[in-house]
Each structure stands twice: as C-alpha cells, then as structure tokens.
Amino acid sequence: MTAIPDKRGRFGPFGGRYVPETLIPALDELTAVYQKARRDPKFRHELDYYLREYVGRPTPLYYAERLTKKLGGATIYLKREDLCHTGAHKINNTMGQVLLARRMKKPRVIAETGAGQHGVAVATVAAMFGLQCEVYMGTEDMERQALNVFRMRLLGTTVTGVNAGSRTLKDAISEAMRDWTTNVRTTHYILGSVLGAHPYPMMVRDFQAVIGREARKQIVRAHGKLPDYLVACVGGGSNAIGLFTAFLKDRRVKMVGVEAGGLGLSSGKHAARFASGSVGVLQGTMTYLLQDGDGQIQLTHSVSAGLDYAAVGPEHALYQERGRIAYTSVTDDEAIAAFDLLAQTEGIMPALESAHAVAHVVKFAPTLTRSQAVLVNLSGRGDKDVHQIARMKGVTI
Amino acid sequence: MVQGGTSLPPAPGRISAQTSRIASTFHRLAEQRQKALIAYIMAGDPSLDETETYVLRMAEAGADIIELGVPFSDPIADGPVIQQAADRALRSGTTLRKIVAAVHSLRTKTQVPLVLMTYYNTILKYGEAAFCRDAAESGVDGIIVPDLPPEEATTLQPLARRSGLDLIFLLAPTSTARRQASVARLSNGFIYYVSMTGITGAMLKDRADVASKVKEIRRYAKTPVAVGFGIATADDVREIAPMADGVIVGSALVKIIAEGSPSVADRLGSFTRSLKAATMRPDAELSPTNKRPTP
Structure with a gap:
C-alpha cells in the first residue's frame, strides 16, 4: 500500500480537511473505523465476497x-x-463504504451524483442492506441523466434535485455536505470519488x-x-x-x-x-x-x-x-x-x-x-x- | 491594497488579543452585565454602498459586533438564505478586495468591531499574508473561516496574530471534549459555538443542550463564547443570551435585506434594537448606568 497520504490526509501539499467543525468528529470516526476495517481479515473477506458474488468481480x-x-x-x-x-466501477467503492456504514451502525446513507452512476451504485447497496438512502443531484444533471434518476427511484432512493449554482455535481456535493452536517449522528456520507476531506480520497482510492x-x-x-x-x-x-x-x-x-x-x-x-x-x-x-x-x-x-x-x-x-x-x-x-x-x-x-x-x-x-x-x-x-x-x-x- | 495610502485612525489595541476591539467590547459588556449582540449580513448584498448604510444603522441600533459575510460561490456551511445573499453579492461584483476597501471607508465612521466571515479559498487566492495585512490595516478586527478547522490553520494563524486580527474558531455540538479544549484555547476574540448540527438558517430545537455545551467549553478558556445558528427572533435571543457571552443573528437579518425596499435600513435598525434589548436582563435594561454609550 502506498505511504500517502500522511496522517493528516496530505498528499504532499494537497488534500487535508477543510470542513466545518461539526464534521471533524465524524471524519475522525470514519478514519478510525476504516483503518480498523482495512486490517480486519473479516472485513476484507466480507468485501471480497460481495465484490465477487454480487458485483461480479x-x-x-x-x-x-x-x-x-x-x-x-x-x-x-x-x-x-x-x-x-x-x-460502472462506482460500486467497488459504495460496497466498501456501505459495509463501513453498517459497522458504524448508521441507518441512513446519502450521496451526491453527477452522471448518476455513483447514485445508482449507492441506491443499490442501500437497497441490498436495507438502509435509508437519499441522493443529491444537480437539476441540470437530472435532466441529462433522467434514466439514472428513475433507476435510483426504482431502487427506493429519494433523489433530491439541487437547483443552486451550476446545478451539476459541484452543487450536489455541497448539498450532500449540508445534509451530512445536519444529520451527521445518524448518517454516513458515501462520497463517490477521490475527493473531499480526509479520509475520503484515501479510502475511495483503496476501494477502487x-x-x-x-x-x-x-x-x-x-x-x-x-x-x-x-x-x-x-x-x-x-x-x-x-x-x-x-x-x-x-x-x-x-x-x-x-x-x-x-x-x-x-x-x-x-x-x-x-x-x-x-x-x-x-x-x-x-x-x-x-x-x-x-x-x-x-x-x-x-x-x-x-x-x-x-x-x-x-x-x-x-x-x-x-x-x-x-x-x-x-x-x-x-x-x-x-x-x-x-x-x-x-x-x-x-x-x-x-x-x-x-x-x-x-x-x-x-x-x-x-x-x-x-x-x-x-x-x-x-x-x-x-x-x-x-x-x-x-x-x- | 488600501488605496491612496490614507492614514487610518489608529486602531486601538492592535498589540495583543487582550486589548483588541473585540476583547474590549466583551469586557465592557461584561462590566455592564450585558451580552453581546453580533449581527451578520452579507457584504455586497445588494451592494457595498448599501452594506455601509446597513452596518452604520445596525451599530447605531445596538449591534455590538458586526460580521460581514464574504460571498463565495460554494458556501458549504450555509443554508439557502445566505447562499442566495452570496449569489446577489457576487452578481453585484463584490470581491474580498472590495470588502476590505469598504471596511477601510467604514472605519472613518464607526468603531464597531468588524469581523469578516469568509470561506478559505477567497483568502488563499488573495494571499494569506497580504490579506491579513490589508484587512488589519483597513480596520477589520477578526476573521471567521467556517471551512478552516485549527488543524488546517497553521499558516493563517501566525499571520493573523502578527497582524492583530482575531482568528475566531468554531465549536459544534459534535466536538469532543478534547477538541473543545484545544479549539477553545486557540480561538481569539471569542469562541463561536454552533448551536446545532446544521447549517445557517436552520431551526434550533435543543436549547438545553446549548447551555450545557457552553458550560463545558468555558472550562477550557476564558475567551468569551458566542452562540450562533438558529437564533432568529428576540425571543430566541432572550432565551440563549443568558447561556453565553453573546449571540449571533444572521439569516434573520439577511432575510430583511432580501425582502428589499421599502426602508430596509429602518427595518434592520428596529429589528436590531429589539434583538439588543433582548440581550439585556430586564433589571439591567432599566438601570440608566447600564445604557450603552453612544458610538
């Protein structure tokens, strides 16, 4: 495994944790739970099982x-x-993160989505494990990816349109972060890319x-x-x-x-x-x-x-x-x-x-x-x- | 960046945090057994000229400290009211540079402590050192950066301190005791306690929790604690103010500006006056010796 990022989530000068104080304890918890899980043979076995039998790897x-x-x-x-x-590859990450959400006993997951592939992958694992799920999506993206919006809804997920800014992925992430800030005690945020605050860039990379x-x-x-x-x-x-x-x-x-x-x-x-x-x-x-x-x-x-x-x-x-x-x-x-x-x-x-x-x-x-x-x-x-x-x-x- | 090299009225107490304008305001209020009313509006909404009018009116009406929001395109800690205010401010061409210049002009008219609330990227782009220097020279007293926890403030903090700017950190209901201790000690001017897990403009439900958290924070630092988020009415202020050293009202004021004419300044003034009255204990309010000196 690569030696980066460092403990503070730094990839050289990049990365880090630039988020409101409310989220810092949740990021600390997620980091601790993830670090423990990645060394736990039971977690790796469980993830491998679902990747093989369910994802098709x-x-x-x-x-x-x-x-x-x-x-x-x-x-x-x-x-x-x-x-x-x-x-799409997105489910490699959502499968890993939903298993972590279960370990943290969070009954609700949220996500942002751009093309809708990550949203569908989150909606899928949420349905599979019986978790409540809400996905934020820019209204511009909802229009150009209407099929994925409908797929998520068929999977039992609430898709919430975001009408701010450019009405695309960036605005969906902001809205998901606001939801997480509000519901952090009960909710895990399944971020879909190697973005956001530490540990996400590291953790999503590892799952992918x-x-x-x-x-x-x-x-x-x-x-x-x-x-x-x-x-x-x-x-x-x-x-x-x-x-x-x-x-x-x-x-x-x-x-x-x-x-x-x-x-x-x-x-x-x-x-x-x-x-x-x-x-x-x-x-x-x-x-x-x-x-x-x-x-x-x-x-x-x-x-x-x-x-x-x-x-x-x-x-x-x-x-x-x-x-x-x-x-x-x-x-x-x-x-x-x-x-x-x-x-x-x-x-x-x-x-x-x-x-x-x-x-x-x-x-x-x-x-x-x-x-x-x-x-x-x-x-x-x-x-x-x-x-x-x-x-x-x-x-x- | 301050144009023309106009000499500023010497800002008293630029030497140490103990004597900063913010610290002396809290000190004076404590002596008068009052709580601070901290009023937030978005700079440049709808224009910086109007912001100046609003600041003066709110100061006159009893706002003890005024926070000026710096508009950012992606304000992750803010609810729709302040997001839309930021959009309006950006559309009117507001930038951090223009806000710093506007503070410079305000400083010839009022000594009310002014705090900029800005997301980190606008400071980064300005240049941290240049920003601290210009802001302090213009008469900014403090800065709040909602997406900059102390761990990431290792470059900004010494620069702010050297310039005499109070760098105000936030604590939240989710903060652990360890974080309460370290963040409280690092915060200058005051400690911003976020009343709830949520974003600006949301409803505050658990008031009992605020009292106990503020008490916990006070174990770690003598710095005044101000409570913000979810405080929208004089009744809210009456309830929360006794728990802390100050209360912060933002979205409710921004809403008045969003509603527009007629007479936004008058309505901001009378609303501020009612909020300020709510920060005073009924007995304190009656005593003539506790009257706020006219600015």
Whole structure:
C-alpha cells in the first residue's frame, strides 16, 4: 500500500480537511473505523465476497482486436468495469463504504451524483442492506441523466434535485455536505470519488484499487508483460486512481489521465483543471481547481456529467506535480466520436466519461507499435447516455 | 491594497488579543452585565454602498459586533438564505478586495468591531499574508473561516496574530471534549459555538443542550463564547443570551435585506434594537448606568 497520504490526509501539499467543525468528529470516526476495517481479515473477506458474488468481480480484461487493427498502432486492452453490477466501477467503492456504514451502525446513507452512476451504485447497496438512502443531484444533471434518476427511484432512493449554482455535481456535493452536517449522528456520507476531506480520497482510492490489482495480473497473462500505457478519464479521478495505484512503482508504465475538454480549452467551457486551473480549496480538500482571480469557483462544461466538476482529486494533483501521471483533455466531439467508434468496432457502448479515455487512445495509439500495450479503463457503460447522444445527433427516440 | 495610502485612525489595541476591539467590547459588556449582540449580513448584498448604510444603522441600533459575510460561490456551511445573499453579492461584483476597501471607508465612521466571515479559498487566492495585512490595516478586527478547522490553520494563524486580527474558531455540538479544549484555547476574540448540527438558517430545537455545551467549553478558556445558528427572533435571543457571552443573528437579518425596499435600513435598525434589548436582563435594561454609550 502506498505511504500517502500522511496522517493528516496530505498528499504532499494537497488534500487535508477543510470542513466545518461539526464534521471533524465524524471524519475522525470514519478514519478510525476504516483503518480498523482495512486490517480486519473479516472485513476484507466480507468485501471480497460481495465484490465477487454480487458485483461480479473480477471484471475481464478484453483485448480489443478490431479497434487495435483499425487504429493500426498499439495493442489495446479494455478493463471492463462497465460489466460491474450497475454498470460502472462506482460500486467497488459504495460496497466498501456501505459495509463501513453498517459497522458504524448508521441507518441512513446519502450521496451526491453527477452522471448518476455513483447514485445508482449507492441506491443499490442501500437497497441490498436495507438502509435509508437519499441522493443529491444537480437539476441540470437530472435532466441529462433522467434514466439514472428513475433507476435510483426504482431502487427506493429519494433523489433530491439541487437547483443552486451550476446545478451539476459541484452543487450536489455541497448539498450532500449540508445534509451530512445536519444529520451527521445518524448518517454516513458515501462520497463517490477521490475527493473531499480526509479520509475520503484515501479510502475511495483503496476501494477502487481492486481495478489495478486485477488488471496488473491480467495484462501480464494476456500480453506477457506490463503495459506501456494506462489511460483513464479523470473527473474526480476515482477510476483512474483505482487503475493506476497498482502500477505506480512500475516506472516503465506511463499513465495518462484524460480530463473533459468540453467545447475546447480556448472556449473556456471545459473541466480541464490541470490545463488552466490553479491550487485552491473546494469542498474539503486542497487541490487544482478552476477558479477566477477572486477565488470563486468557475462554471465547468462537459458533455459528460461525471467529468463536469471544477476540482480534481488531491492525489492526482500530487502525481501531476511529480510528473508521474500525465494529464490531457479531449473535447465533447472527440468523446462522442470515440463512443461511436467503440460501439461500431467492438460492440461496446462506453459511458461518455469512459469515451474520453477511448478518445485519447484514438489519438495516440497509431503512433505506437503492436508490441506496445495500452490498457484503457472502460469505467462504465453507455446505456445511460443514449438519450443524450440521440439528442445531440438530433434524433428523437 | 488600501488605496491612496490614507492614514487610518489608529486602531486601538492592535498589540495583543487582550486589548483588541473585540476583547474590549466583551469586557465592557461584561462590566455592564450585558451580552453581546453580533449581527451578520452579507457584504455586497445588494451592494457595498448599501452594506455601509446597513452596518452604520445596525451599530447605531445596538449591534455590538458586526460580521460581514464574504460571498463565495460554494458556501458549504450555509443554508439557502445566505447562499442566495452570496449569489446577489457576487452578481453585484463584490470581491474580498472590495470588502476590505469598504471596511477601510467604514472605519472613518464607526468603531464597531468588524469581523469578516469568509470561506478559505477567497483568502488563499488573495494571499494569506497580504490579506491579513490589508484587512488589519483597513480596520477589520477578526476573521471567521467556517471551512478552516485549527488543524488546517497553521499558516493563517501566525499571520493573523502578527497582524492583530482575531482568528475566531468554531465549536459544534459534535466536538469532543478534547477538541473543545484545544479549539477553545486557540480561538481569539471569542469562541463561536454552533448551536446545532446544521447549517445557517436552520431551526434550533435543543436549547438545553446549548447551555450545557457552553458550560463545558468555558472550562477550557476564558475567551468569551458566542452562540450562533438558529437564533432568529428576540425571543430566541432572550432565551440563549443568558447561556453565553453573546449571540449571533444572521439569516434573520439577511432575510430583511432580501425582502428589499421599502426602508430596509429602518427595518434592520428596529429589528436590531429589539434583538439588543433582548440581550439585556430586564433589571439591567432599566438601570440608566447600564445604557450603552453612544458610538
């Protein structure tokens, strides 16, 4: 396990705990319960059991043969997190956290959601364990992810629209934090990414690290050696850190995080924090974020609700500064083209978030050779995006 | 950043916390057997000119300390009333720099202690050292940063102290005894006790709990304790004030501003007067020697 963060939740200069006093004791409790659980063989056994029997792990590592041939460069492998129960990697984390909520005897869980994948994963584990559940979602996101809203409601969850600010993920997180501040004694907040105050960035990373642990074994088996590149999309960055963590010490393995370029970096309508952001504090953590000269958080834009967020996980900020992970961005249009391409060459519809990772591969795989392997985290499936893509293509369904 | 290098009236008691404007206010009130009324409004809502009018009116009507909210796009500790006030203030172009300048102008007109309540990112972006220097020079007396627990204040705290700014920390119903002890000792000016687990503008239900928590906190520090969150009416003030050294009223005042004309300043004034009256014990109120000196 990596030695970061330190005891105060610091990833170098990033991370920490910038939250109201009311929440500090809850974060202390969560840290203590989590630290105890991660060393408890019973907890690990329980989590492994549900990941295997309920989530469907391990997920396959699939050699994307036609895509590889079509792009004519590197050999491309897809880590199929889209095949997890509920359709995305998010449930790796929600399963871990719901088990902790049970250990803390909290009868209620809350969450924020952007694309709705995390919300669905929380609603699912809440239903499975009989916990009360409320999910906050920006009204803009509720509109573009109506299917996931309905799925959560079918699972018995209360979905509460947030009509403040940009009406997207950022505002949903603020509202979830306010709920948690109010109901902290009875409620566990299942944060969905490597964001927020310590211990969340560490804990969510640890729960997602199963992706990389599996993928490392699988690629050595499939390709005979470690991959040359890992590629993953980065909103908050949980699927990326989940894949990358197992490879951090393999200096030869290059890693690329793909941010949302929206309508293009020069348009100002994007969510590329590393391209034009600066260091600040938002929603509990110090990291790179998009802000104006007075420290006000800027509105972001992405076709993908899951990447449409002004801050990036603090651990990513550290690896960006250290140069261990490279970050780039692709535009909305490039992501949609990659969605089409993957659907038509491999019969796999990726989530628009994951389509950003695929879009980057489309750009640079042709510059590599067949002996070089690129491992892409296909973090979620695209069913939820079908309506939005239809709308963008001007098709009524 | 203070324009023109105008010489400020020397702020008395910039040397140590014991003699800061906030500390001397609590000291005077204690001698008069009164409790502090701390009034919060959002700076720049609807404009900084009007904020100046409102501050002067509230000071005149008996507010002992005035908190100016600094608008932030993502105020995680605030309920809808203050969120919307922040939106209005941001739309009117309010920034931390302009607020500091507005305080500078206010200081030629009133000596009421002024506290800025601001989320950490606005200070970070300003630059912590520059902010502390400019704020102190302009006549700001204290700062409250709701998303900055003492553990994360290791850079801001020495800078604030050097500038003579009181850095006011918060305690909550969930704070453990250990935290009560350490936070109470670190807080300067006063200790902000958050009356409930919740956000600004919520309803305060468990009043008995407030009394016992304030008593616990007082074991650890002599610093005055002021109670905020959920205090909206003169009746609330009458009930809570005896438990502490001061009460903080925010959302109820911000609502008056949100309702707009006619005569917001008059209504703020008369509401403040009724709140201040509620901080005084009935017998204290009658005694002419306990009359507040006119500012």
